[in-house]
Each structure stands twice: as C-alpha cells, then as structure tokens.
Amino acid sequence: MSGASVRRWWRALRWLAVELGAGLGSFLFLFVCLVISPLLVLSGGWLLVPVVVVPLRRWADLARERTARRVPIESAYSPIPPSPSFADRLRLAFSRSTGRDLVWLLGHGTIAPLASLLSIALPFAAVNALLVPAYWYLAPADDPISSPFPVTSWGAAAWSPLVAIGYALLAWWVIPGVAFVLRRAQARILSPSHKARLAARVTALTASRAAALDAQSAELRRIERDLHDGAQNRLVNVVMMLGIAERSLETNPDDALPQLQRAQEMAMDALSGLRTAVHDIYPPILDELGLECALAAVAGRSAVPCSLDTSSLRRVPAAVESAAYFVVAEAVTNLNKYSRATRALISVESDTSAMVESVRIVVEDDGVGGAHERPGGGIAGIRRRAEAFEGTLQLTSPQGGPTNMRVELPCGW
Structure with a gap:
C-alpha cells in the first residue's frame, strides 16, 4: 500500500463527503423545482423561468468545478437577455442546456447522496x-449489537475483527470506485454535446463578428470625425491664409x-493633428517598445496617479496588444x-489557466x-473591443465607489 x-483514497473519500452534502442541496433544489413547476402553466408563471434557471446554472457550474480534474468542463450556456x-x-425553459441540468439535478439529488452515504459508511x-468486543456485553439481551450479525457471546464477538477487516477491504475498493463512477x-451529463458546443461556438463567433464590425465602424467614424474636425479644418485655414498672403503680395507686400x-503655424497644427490621428489608429510605441512600455506611457500621462502592474504579462498577438492598449x-x-479619484491601480496580466490564453485587465x-x-x-x-475578441467586460461601480x-481578451492561440 503506497503513499500515493x-x-x-483520502481524496476520493473527501470528494464523496462533499458530494453527499451537495447532493442533499440538489435534493432540496429539486423539491423546489417540483413545487414551482405547476405555476409555469399558469398565466404569468413564465416569469419564474429565469428565477429558476439562473441559480440552476450556477449550481451546475459549481458541480463542474468539483468534478473537473485537469480540463475544465464547458457549460456552453446561451446568454439570457436582460x-x-x-x-x-x-x-x-425547453432548451437542451436546461434539460441537461435538470437530468443532472435529478440524479445528483437522489442517486449521488445514497451512493456517497453507503460508501462513506x-x-x-x-x-x-473492530470495537464490538469492547462493548457488546453492555447492550441489553433483547437488543444485542449487530455488526453485521447479532453478537450475543464472546465467541460471536471474536469474529468481529475479521468482519472489520472485510469492511476495510470493501471500503478500500468501493470508495475510489464509486467516486470514479460518480465523477x-x-x-458526462454536465458536458455539452458536440452539437451544442458547435452551436455555442457559432453563436459566439457570430456575436464576436458583429462586435468586430461595430468596433470597426465606430473606429472609422471616430477617425473621420477627428480628421474632419481637426486636420481638415486646419488645412482649410492654411489654404485661406495662403490665399490672403498671395493677395497681400500683390497689394501690400509688407503684410x-x-x-x-x-x-x-496653422500647417504645423494640422501636422500635429494628423500625427495624433495616426497615433490613435495604432500607436507606434507598441511596435517599438511593446505593450508594457505603451501602458506605462498611458499611466504616466494620467492626471490621477496610477500604479501599473505588468509583471505577469507575456507577449501576445499584435491585435490583442492593440486592443489591450486602447482598453x-x-x-x-474615463478615470480622469x-x-x-486620488489613486488608481492598473493590472495587466496573462492568464494561462484556461485552454485558451487570455489577457486580463483590471482597473480599480x-x-x-x-x-x-x-x-x-x-x-x-x-x-465592443472586448467582444470583438470573444472577450468579456465586468464593471462594478456602486455609488460612493x-x-x-x-x-x-482571449488571445486565440
């Protein structure tokens, strides 16, 4: 019997103990679902669907975290509209993901607690x-100790250590086996089917494509606005001033x-505006010095003192670097x-814990x-920039801060 x-065996025992408690929670959840289900056929009862499905998804996600070992179990849930x-x-209510979660809830609330309890016992x-010989004689004669047979004499008690060895051997084999089967x-139940994964992927790609097009359109409108309101107006003024100077040369050369x-001077202002517009399209500092130095420049220009942490940042594709910079x-x-605020913290790091590496940006x-x-x-x-990369944004900003x-920002490699 090796240490490994x-x-x-201890890990399997602990996992079964946790699943026993979680299974009792699933049983209560299942009972609530059975109580609420008749209300769904009533007028207005459909309002309760998100109230039930949202916590069901969270409960199933917790089970995915407990069940997964090395590779996370995907959920592939479709988003719920606000x-x-x-x-x-x-x-x-009738989606495949909801049906899958309900099937898991039924099994987890009935079979898992029973199998876990019997194994842990x-x-x-x-x-x-093993302790029966020490206390069997203290039991009343009409209610003897049973382990697993009635112990009414020292001869019967002498067999108890052998029974204990049998139970121990059974526990040694059964507990890891039951944990393996339940896991x-x-x-298998909580993992989405191949068809569901493909459908979720297509939905995500469609959404990211739409977000990329929206981001591109917004960027083009911003560039057009900056050129029209900035450099173009300045160049028009330059042309007008040159025309006035031309007429002055004919009538009054001293002016x-x-x-x-x-x-x-107006031409220099127009040139400066063009440089700013080009810089905003793709900052040259990203190519010259990389994302860390570009972010340091952004933090250094901030009116609010900013602490920047990029110690865990790795080199990522240029498109992701550009998106992270503009984010x-x-x-x-917005902060300024x-x-x-009197201070801010910016953290940009590479997250390699998932199957797809991503860049995590936190601004506090x-x-x-x-x-x-x-x-x-x-x-x-x-x-829009985050969704163009199938990324996410979470904002927490209560009144008073x-x-x-x-x-x-997933890197896609």
Whole structure:
C-alpha cells in the first residue's frame, strides 16, 4: 500500500463527503423545482423561468468545478437577455442546456447522496466492528449489537475483527470506485454535446463578428470625425491664409510675411493633428517598445496617479496588444474625467489557466463610483473591443465607489 494510493483514497473519500452534502442541496433544489413547476402553466408563471434557471446554472457550474480534474468542463450556456420576452423564457425553459441540468439535478439529488452515504459508511462500519468486543456485553439481551450479525457471546464477538477487516477491504475498493463512477457520470451529463458546443461556438463567433464590425465602424467614424474636425479644418485655414498672403503680395507686400507665418503655424497644427490621428489608429510605441512600455506611457500621462502592474504579462498577438492598449487608454480617460479619484491601480496580466490564453485587465480606483455603460460612451466602446475578441467586460461601480473594471481578451492561440 503506497503513499500515493492512500492519498488517492483520502481524496476520493473527501470528494464523496462533499458530494453527499451537495447532493442533499440538489435534493432540496429539486423539491423546489417540483413545487414551482405547476405555476409555469399558469398565466404569468413564465416569469419564474429565469428565477429558476439562473441559480440552476450556477449550481451546475459549481458541480463542474468539483468534478473537473485537469480540463475544465464547458457549460456552453446561451446568454439570457436582460429583459427576456415570453418567447425567450419559453426557449430557455425547453432548451437542451436546461434539460441537461435538470437530468443532472435529478440524479445528483437522489442517486449521488445514497451512493456517497453507503460508501462513506463502510470505514465507520469497519471501526465499529473492530470495537464490538469492547462493548457488546453492555447492550441489553433483547437488543444485542449487530455488526453485521447479532453478537450475543464472546465467541460471536471474536469474529468481529475479521468482519472489520472485510469492511476495510470493501471500503478500500468501493470508495475510489464509486467516486470514479460518480465523477465520470457527472462529467458526462454536465458536458455539452458536440452539437451544442458547435452551436455555442457559432453563436459566439457570430456575436464576436458583429462586435468586430461595430468596433470597426465606430473606429472609422471616430477617425473621420477627428480628421474632419481637426486636420481638415486646419488645412482649410492654411489654404485661406495662403490665399490672403498671395493677395497681400500683390497689394501690400509688407503684410504678407505675418500672414505666411500664421499659415505656417496653422500647417504645423494640422501636422500635429494628423500625427495624433495616426497615433490613435495604432500607436507606434507598441511596435517599438511593446505593450508594457505603451501602458506605462498611458499611466504616466494620467492626471490621477496610477500604479501599473505588468509583471505577469507575456507577449501576445499584435491585435490583442492593440486592443489591450486602447482598453487601458479609454479606462484612464474615463478615470480622469469622471471618477474624482486620488489613486488608481492598473493590472495587466496573462492568464494561462484556461485552454485558451487570455489577457486580463483590471482597473480599480477609489473615486466616487456610479460609472455605468451608456450607448456611445467609453465603456460601451471598451465592451465592443472586448467582444470583438470573444472577450468579456465586468464593471462594478456602486455609488460612493470604488470602481472596478475587469476585461478578459482571449488571445486565440
């Protein structure tokens, strides 16, 4: 009996103990679902569908975390709209994912507790059988100790250690076996089918493509607006000043020089605006010095003191670097405009724990809070950039602060 085998047995025993408690929770959840189910056929009962499905998904996700060993178990849930219609609620109630979770809940609330309890009872039965010779004679004659046969004499008690050995051997083999079977069964039920994974992938790709097109359209509109309101207007002024200087050369040459100097200054302003527009399309510092130095430059220009942590950041594809740069730049812009914060923390790191590496961006400040997403705003732009990479944005900003923004950008490699 090696140390690795003992540790494996203890892990199986602990897992079964946890599943026993979780199975009792699933049984209560199943009971609530059975009580609520008649209400779904009533008018207005469909309003309860998200109330049941959302906690069911969370409970199933917890089971996925407990069941997964090395590779996480995907959930492949379709997103629930913020204000679901009747058709959305109907589709949610009869979706494959909801049916899969309900099948798992039924088995986990009935079979798993019973199998876990019987398995966990074996080592306790072995200990009890081993101690029977020490206390069998204290039991009343009409209610003798049974382990597993009635012990009414010292001769019968002498067999108890052999029974204890049998229970121990049975526990040694049964507990890892039951844990393995339950774990495999849970993983199989909770894992989405190949068709569901493909459908979820297609949905995600469609959403990311739409987000990428939206982000591209918004970026083109911003560039057009910057060129029209900035460099174009300045160049028009330069042309006008050169025209005035030309007429001055014909009528009053002494006034031409100051006008040419003003035209030169306007041309320099127009050149500076063009450089800014080009810089905003793709900052050259990303190519020259990399994402860490570019983010350091953004943090250094902030009016609010920012602490930047990029110690765990690895080199990622150029498109992801560009998106991460603009996410941080937009977040810092919003921070300076609205937060009234005294300090901020920016953390950008590579996350390699999942199957697909991603860049995690966290921006925190001690400001007044109350930040929210509005159409056409900076946070909406950050969300569009994240969704273009099938990423996510989470914003927590209660009134009074603090504000915490978390962005995940999958690298796709």
